Amino acid sequence: MSGQSLFxxxxxLLPQVRKPVQYVGGEKNSQVKPWETANVRWxxxxxxxxxxxxxxxxxxxxxxxxxxxxxVLAERTYSVWPDLEALMREHHVPQFTVDAxxxxxxxxxxxxxxxTELGYTNLLTALDLAGIPLHAADRTPADPVxxxxxxxxxxxxxxxxxxxxxxxxxxxxxxxxxxxVTRAWKAEGAPGGRSELLxxxxxxxxxxxxSLYDVVYHPDGRIRRVTPNRDDVPxxxxxxxxxxxxxxxxxxxxxxxxxETVHERMSVEIFRGCTRGCRFCQAGxxxxxxxxxxxxTIGKMIETxxxxxxxxxxxxxxxxxxxxxxxxxxxxxxxxxxxGSDTSLSLPSTRVDAFNVELAKDLSRNGRRSGLTFAPEGxxxxxxxxxxxxxTEEDLVRTVSAAYVNGWRQVKLYFMCGLPTxxxxxxxxxxxxxxxxxxxxxxVSGRRDIRCTVSIGGFVPKPHTPFQWVGQxxxxxxxxxxRLLRDALKADKECGRAVGFRYHDGRPGTIEGLLARGDRRxxxxxxxxxxxxxxFDGWSEYFSYDRWAAACxxxxxxxxxxxxxxxxxxxxxxxVLPWDHLDAGLDRDWLWADWQEALSGTELDDCRWxxxxxxxxxxxxxxxxxIGPSGRSLLPLSPTGTVPAPVGPAAPVGVPAPSAV
Amino acid sequence: MPARPEGPPPPPxxxxxxxxxAKRGRLRFLSHRDVARTFERAxxxxxxxxxxxxxxxxxxRISWVGAAATGxxxxxxxxxxxLAEEGDPAGLGRDLDAALPAGLDIVxxxxxxxxxxxxxxxxxxxxxxxxxxxxxxxxxxVEALLSCEVFEVDRLTKNGKRRIDVRSAIIxxxxxxxxxxxxxxxxxxxxxxxDTCAILDLVVRHTTPAVRPDDVMTALAAVADLVPPVPPExxxxxxxxLREDGSLADPLAPDRDGAGLPGSHVKVS
Numbered sequence: 001m002s003g004q005s006l007f008x009x010x011x012x013l014l015p016q017v018r019k020p021v022q023y024v025g026g027e028k029n030s031q032v033k034p035w036e037t038a039n040v041r042w043x044x045x046x047x048x049x050x051x052x053x054x055x056x057x058x059x060x061x062x063x064x065x066x067x068x069x070x071x072v073l074a075e076r077t078y079s080v081w082p083d084l085e086a087l088m089r090e091h092h093v094p095q096f097t098v099d100a101x102x103x104x105x106x107x108x109x110x111x112x113x114x115x116t117e118l119g120y121t122n123l124l125t126a127l128d129l130a131g132i133p134l135h136a137a138d139r140t141p142a143d144p145v146x147x148x149x150x151x152x153x154x155x156x157x158x159x160x161x162x163x164x165x166x167x168x169x170x171x172x173x174x175x176x177x178x179x180x181v182t183r184a185w186k187a188e189g190a191p192g193g194r195s196e197l198l199x200x201x202x203x204x205x206x207x208x209x210x211s212l213y214d215v216v217y218h219p220d221g222r223i224r225r226v227t228p229n230r231d232d233v234p235x236x237x238x239x240x241x242x243x244x245x246x247x248x249x250x251x252x253x254x255x256x257x258x259x260e261t262v263h264e265r266m267s268v269e270i271f272r273g274c275t276r277g278c279r280f281c282q283a284g285x286x287x288x289x290x291x292x293x294x295x296x297t298i299g300k301m302i303e304t305x306x307x308x309x310x311x312x313x314x315x316x317x318x319x320x321x322x323x324x325x326x327x328x329x330x331x332x333x334x335x336x337x338x339x340g341s342d343t344s345l346s347l348p349s350t351r352v353d354a355f356n357v358e359l360a361k362d363l364s365r366n367g368r369r370s371g372l373t374f375a376p377e378g379x380x381x382x383x384x385x386x387x388x389x390x391x392t393e394e395d396l397v398r399t400v401s402a403a404y405v406n407g408w409r410q411v412k413l414y415f416m417c418g419l420p421t422x423x424x425x426x427x428x429x430x431x432x433x434x435x436x437x438x439x440x441x442x443x444v445s446g447r448r449d450i451r452c453t454v455s456i457g458g459f460v461p462k463p464h465t466p467f468q469w470v471g472q473x474x475x476x477x478x479x480x481x482x483r484l485l486r487d488a489l490k491a492d493k494e495c496g497r498a499v500g501f502r503y504h505d506g507r508p509g510t511i512e513g514l515l516a517r518g519d520r521r522x523x524x525x526x527x528x529x530x531x532x533x534x535x536f537d538g539w540s541e542y543f544s545y546d547r548w549a550a551a552c553x554x555x556x557x558x559x560x561x562x563x564x565x566x567x568x569x570x571x572x573x574x575x576v577l578p579w580d581h582l583d584a585g586l587d588r589d590w591l592w593a594d595w596q597e598a599l600s601g602t603e604l605d606d607c608r609w610x611x612x613x614x615x616x617x618x619x620x621x622x623x624x625x626x627i628g629p630s631g632r633s634l635l636p637l638s639p640t641g642t643v644p645a646p647v648g649p650a651a652p653v654g655v656p657a658p659s660a661v
Numbered sequence: 662m663p664a665r666p667e668g669p670p671p672p673p674x675x676x677x678x679x680x681x682x683a684k685r686g687r688l689r690f691l692s693h694r695d696v697a698r699t700f701e702r703a704x705x706x707x708x709x710x711x712x713x714x715x716x717x718x719x720x721x722r723i724s725w726v727g728a729a730a731t732g733x734x735x736x737x738x739x740x741x742x743x744l745a746e747e748g749d750p751a752g753l754g755r756d757l758d759a760a761l762p763a764g765l766d767i768v769x770x771x772x773x774x775x776x777x778x779x780x781x782x783x784x785x786x787x788x789x790x791x792x793x794x795x796x797x798x799x800x801x802x803v804e805a806l807l808s809c810e811v812f813e814v815d816r817l818t819k820n821g822k823r824r825i826d827v828r829s830a831i832i833x834x835x836x837x838x839x840x841x842x843x844x845x846x847x848x849x850x851x852x853x854x855x856d857t858c859a860i861l862d863l864v865v866r867h868t869t870p871a872v873r874p875d876d877v878m879t880a881l882a883a884v885a886d887l888v889p890p891v892p893p894e895x896x897x898x899x900x901x902x903l904r905e906d907g908s909l910a911d912p913l914a915p916d917r918d919g920a921g922l923p924g925s926h927v928k929v930s
Contacts, residue, residue, distance in 0.1 A: 007687065014690055015732045015892040021695050024687040026762050028702070256702055258688070258695050258762065310702030310760070342719060 003035025006093060007101040013087040021259040022050035023084065025098035028256035029308060031067045031074075032100045038073035039186065040179045042066050043097055043107040043144065045126060047119035048538060050078040050098070054255060055263040057317070058113050058150065061250040062171050072179055075099035075107075079122040080129070082535055082542075088129055095130035104130040108182055110144040111175065112163070114152035117515035118508075118538035120159055124530040127162065134527065136164045136211060141193045147178065147207060154239075154286050155463040155579040158515050158522040160210035164194070165201050168208060168582060169239030169286070170272070172248045177206040199233070208237035208582060215520055215578075221561040223519060223576040238583035239286070241621050245272060245293045249301050253308045265313035265346070266305040270298055270330065274319035275615075275625065277604045278377070279388045279594060280419065282462035283319055286584045288617040289625045290608060295326050295632055299333065306343065314338075314345050322351045322359055323608075325628035331362040333633060339365050352376055352391045357402040371453075372403050375414040378422075379429035385601040386421050393433065400437045400452070404445040411452045413437070417481055418459040418473030418506065420598065427481040430454060431488035438495040453500035454489070456482065458509035462516050464584040466594040468577060471570035472513045478506030507545040511537070513567040514552070519578035522566070524555040587616030671719060674712045674743040677773035678750055679916055680757075684735045688764030689896075693728035699765060700740070707760035709753055710746035726779050727900070730873050735897035736768070737785075739912060741778050774916040781912035782867070784832065784903040789861040789874050793890035796838040799859040802885030803834050814879040816870075823870065827880040830872040832864040833907045864907055 014020035035041070044063055046053030053059065059076065066074035075097035080088065088094070095104040104110060104126065112123055127134055132143050139146075148156050149167040156166040167174045181204055185197045192199075202209040212233050216224040228235055242248055254266055271292040274284040293301075302314055316330070324330060334345050345363040347356075352374045360372055376391050378384040384391055400411050415430055434454055441450045458478050461467045482503050489499050514522060528551040529537075536542040552563040571577065573592055580588070590613070594604065607613055608627060618624050684691060691699070701721060704711055711721040722743035729735040744753075754770025761767070791799060806812060812828035839858035865872050874895035881887040901909035 011687070012891040019692075020690040020732065021692065024690050026687055026764060028762055256699075258691055258699055260694065260698070264698075307706065310705035312705065342713065 002106050003100070003102055005101045006096045006103060009091065009093050010096060010101060013084065013091060013093065016087060017084045018081065019051075019259060022078070023080070023096075023098060024258070025101065027054070027098075027258060028310075029253040030076075030099055030255055031063075033067065033073040035073065035100075035102070037071070039071040040069075040073075040109070040183050041107045042072065042074040042109045042111055042175070042179070043077055043102075043104050044074055045077045045104075045110060045112045045123075047079055047112055047114065047122035047126065049081065049536070050257075050259060051261045053078040054257045054259075054261045055267070056113065056115070057251070057267055057269060058115075058171060060255055061248075062111065062113075062175050063255075064250050064252060065172055065248075066175055066179065069176070069179065071183070075102060077104055077126065079119075079126060079536065085125065085129065085535075095126050105132055105142075105144065107144045108186070109147055109178065111147045111149060113171075114148060114150040114159075116538060117152045117158070117512055118543075119152075120162075120515060120526050121530045121534040121537055123159065123162060124527065125535060135161050137161070139164070139194065141190065143194075145182075145194060145197065145201075149174075151283060151286065152516070154282070154582065154584055155516065155518075156208070156210065156582075157215075157520050157578040158518040158526060160520045161523040161527075163210065164198055165207035165209050167206075167240065168237065168584065170242040171240070172242050172250070174206060174240040177204065181206055199230070202233040202237070205234060205237065209233070210520075213581065217559070219560075221559055221565065223578060225576060226578075226581040236581055236583040238620075239585060241289075241585070241623060242272075243291070243623055244626075245269070245291050246297045249293075249297055252301070252304060254305055254311075256309045256311070263315070264311065265315050266302065266309055266311040267315045267317050268298055268301050268305065269293065269317045270321055270324050270327075271318045271627075273625075274323070275607045276320055276323070277388050277594075277606060279386070279466040279598050280377070280416065280459055280462075281319075282465050285465050285586060285615075287319070288585060288615065289621070289623055290323075291623075291626045292324055292326075292628055294628070295330055295333070298330060299337075302334065312343050314343065316345070316347050320351055321347045322353075322356050327359060328362075329633060331359045335362045335365045348373070352396050352399050354399050354402045357399060357406055360403075361406055371410045371412050372408050373412040373414060374399060376433070377414065377416050378419055378426065379415060379433060380426045382601060383419055383422055383426040383429075385603050386598050387419055388598065388604050390603050393436070396433065397436050397440050401440050401444045404441040404447070404450050409447075409450050411437070411450075413452055413454050415454065415456045416459040417456050417485075417503075418478045418509070420467060420470045422473065422481075424481055424484055427485050428488055430456070430485055431492065434489065434499045435492055435495045438498045451498050451500065453502060454485075455502040456485070457504055458506045460509050460513045460516055463577065463579045464586055464591075466591050466598055468517070468591065469571040469573070469575075469595055472510070472567045473506075474564075474568050475506030475510045478509065482506070504540075508537075508540070508543055510563070510567055511543075511545065511548045514548070514563060517578070518566055521556065521559045521561065525551045528555055583620070585617035585620045587614065587620075590615050671713045671715050672745040674722065674745065676744040676747060678742045678744060678748070678753060679771050679773050679778055679913055680740050680742065680754065680767055681769040681913060682738050682740065682761075683766045683768055684729060684733075684738060684764070685766060686734070686764045688762065689729075689734035690732055691765075692731040693725070696728065696738075696765065697723070697725065699762065703757060703760040703762075703765075704742070707753075707756040709742065709757060710744050710748060712743040712745040724778075726782055727867070727871070729897050730875070732892075733874060733895045733897060737897055737900045739778060739782065739900065741773060769913060771913050771916040776915060778912060781902050781910070781915070782900045784864060784866050784901065784909055785871075785897055786862070786864045786899040786909055787874055787877075788896050788898050789863070789877070790839065790894040790896075791859040791861060791889050792894070793857065794859045794887065795857045796836050796859040798885075798887060799861055799881070800836045802881040802887040803836055803861070805884045806880055807831070807834060809884070812880050812884065814876055814883060816873075816876060816879070825870060825872060825876055826868070827872050827876050830865045830868045831877070832866055832903060834861070834863040836861055864903070864909070866903060 046056050046059050066072050077097045133139050145164045147165045148163040153166050181200050198209045201207040214229045215226050218224050273287040273290040377389045461470050556562050713719040724741040726739040750770045754767045758767035809828050813824050813826050815822045837860045899909045901912045
């Protein structure tokens with residue numbers, strides 16, 4: 001019988017696995033709807049462990065948007081850890097949802113959100129456990145239509161064999177369009193089977209269907225062209241963009257996990273998109289234009305969200321939260337509203353200017369004081385001009401000093417290694433910068449106990465960015481430069497002990513690079529890695545570089561390419577890139593011109609405050625940047641609000657550790 | 662940065678509320694930390710006027726009394742809440758019950774009288790369902806275990822192995838058959854031997870560390886080779902002060918019977 005709960009067969013397995021609570025569902029604000037009365041049934045998956053996937057905003061938004069439809073049912077599934085996977089295989093328990101423990105294979109649609117490429121092997125595990133054929137071509141009308149979304153889906157070619165359809169961009173309206181097409185097709189008696197449904201999804205622009213596009217290669221391995229194999233589907237499927245975020249105030253009822261997860265807070269997205277123009281940043285390119293949520297909507301979402309969840313921390317999310325036109329009013333209004341309660345407010349701070357410190361001070365009237373994070377990204381001014389992160393050394397030192405003067409003892413600085421044109425000296429400049437920060441900080445604050453942490457990650461070139469053509473820095477070079485930096489920090493007798501150093505080795509970044517800029521031939525590598533046990537590649541204790549390298553060596557030579565070809569090779573301007581047929585709104589010529597400007601160290605201003613530089617998005621989407629000011633202010637809540645009565649001391653101020661969105 | 666928080670000290674505790682709650686169904690897989698987090702959020706949603714600790718990071722003042730292990734269900738868990746305002750225990754208990762997810766259920770809510778709650782608890786009654794094991798086989802194991810004076814088992818903890826004397830903690834132990842048939846779980850697994858299900862009832866004294874149902878199963882496996890084909894389903898039925906006859910005195914009875922105010926208790930569910 002369809003829609004039956006698998007919990008009775010799952011339950012005896014749970015005492016035998018780690019953290020069984022992650023598999024039982026039952027979260028506050030989760031929903032279970034009757035199976036029979038739903039016309040369209042979605043299973044939504046985040047292909048990582050529950051503790052990472054549950055807080056994901058994208059999935060929570062779609063879960064609510066879909067369940068708000070009367071005849072639609074949406075449930076969630078997450079990756080099961082290998083201990084449970086082994087037991088499920090032994091006892092023939094299929095991949096299940098956590099809401100009603102229904103079999104994933106019985107849903108109409110399986111939507112998978114890829115925040116990172118390293119989740120691809122976990123998709124294969126879930127498909128296999130669900131009894132869904134790994135290859136889209138082998139699926140029957142009884143199998144769900146597998147739909148990929150999320151930022152990584154802007155180049156879905158490496159998983160093109162495994163997914164049926166792909167949504168580019170914002171999901172809110174897209175899932176409803178897919179639902180409408182599916183509902184109508186089912187109501188007609190599913191004419192033409194799943195292939196007809198896929199054609200309809202492609203034709204209506206609801207989704208990109210990889211199987212309807214053929215890839216032709218040059219003899220040397222490069223792509224000659226990617227073209228539709230029928231004439232009624234768009235040559236360049238384009239991304240979805242929600243035009244008014246105030247009309248989509250989701251999540252309204254955020255899920256409250258029973259298990260411990262990575263983010264235990266009420267998150268509100270205060271705007272979407274970013275036009276700072278950092279050239280390495282895929283998110284900033286593919287989510288344009290900037291669309292702000294208005295101050296009253298933000299205030300309302302926080303008020304209802306806290307009442308619905310009981311969380312005592314609020315995170316103001318976006319790609320660069322301090323850039324909201326009315327951020328000062330938001331911060332001040334919220335700080336006033338929640339002063340004296342045990343609700344704390346946080347801003348993932350990455351912008352390097354003194355204004356950010358002022359904001360953090362305002363937001364930290366309640367709550368704990370821990371770190372502040374700034375992201376200069378590049379160590380030298382020259383390199384920061386290349387990546388268009390317009391921060392001078394003076395700015396940085398002044399900003400961090402302001403933080404120390406205002407009582408912060410600990411500041412985190414985030415950098416990348418392996419950026420285009422980078423030399424050893426650029427990376428060593430980080431050590432000098434850290435030293436300057438500590439020396440000035442000691443001077444202005446009069447304290448010896450201040451610290452800063454240098455956190456550095458490897459740069460991975462991403463599609464739809466000005467750096468999409470660059471040769472990725474090899475893991476060997478990255479690791480060499482990280483060692484130089486570590487040694488330089490250690491050697492600093494005066495300040496070295498005040499500087500913490502956190503880094504990751506370069507090899508996982510190489511595989512991320514392969515998957516980010518790969519084409520359909522990389523699918524065979526993913527499948528081989530998975531068959532040889534690859535799981536949870538985003539987790540260092542599971543990731544195996546050797547397994548990936550071996551799979552590349554086995555699967556790629558037939559096509560005349562290899563791992564380096566996909567990663568360290570620089571592409572020419574006119575080379576057809578695997579994602580060129582997918583429209584993120586960006587003008588390819590502008591991306592190339594911006595890449596050339598990067599090489600000459602020319603900076604580009606934010607188009608919110610300076611003239612349009614023709615990236616292409618606004619005319620393409622028929623949209624424009626939506627920013628304030630609204631001129632409205634946040635009213636205090638009436639005393640009947642559900643925020644707890646004032647308690648405890650009012651003074652402990654601080655900002656909970658900010659984290660990147 | 663001041664070394665101490667500024668502002669007035671937290672409001673004093675004006676009342677203490679003692680709750681008995683149950684951990685049921687799939688929520689038996691909650692760890693104690695999960696239960697604590699879920700309670701804190703439910704208290705906020707329900708608007709219970711909690712008293713908070715002083716310091717930079719004030720916490721609602723909640724005193725837990727023991728905790729059933731992850732995977733063990735319970736009908737008798739206890740917690741004490743410090744309130745900053747007067748409150749009606751019945752209403753607060755009902756509000757909190759409504760705010761908690763189904764499966765964490767408030768059973769009883771009373772105003773605390775004099776005396777400490779933890780001092781009223783030194784034993785537990787457990788019922789362990791053993792799908793797939795015949796009562797006769799379990800009985801033989803129980804008799805073998807009871808015939809020992811001391812019986813130690815190793816429990817794997819984060820800090821390595823720990824030796825625990827299971828036998829000395831056992832006050833009473835009995836076996837019966839399950840009249841209601843086999844559990845859904847064992848039916849689903851569906852082997853012939855699962856048609857039977859033994860029920861093991863036991864009363865243990867709270868030792869340090871406390872003997873848990875899985876320790877008892879480890880002992881039965883060692884003494885009588887008794888290995889259940891599917892995981893046992895333990896439920897704590899009662900906690901309280903051990904009487905001479907091996908029964909348990911209800912730890913909320915003193916609050917309910919006199920010390921609290923008239924009408925200060927309520928059975929919530």
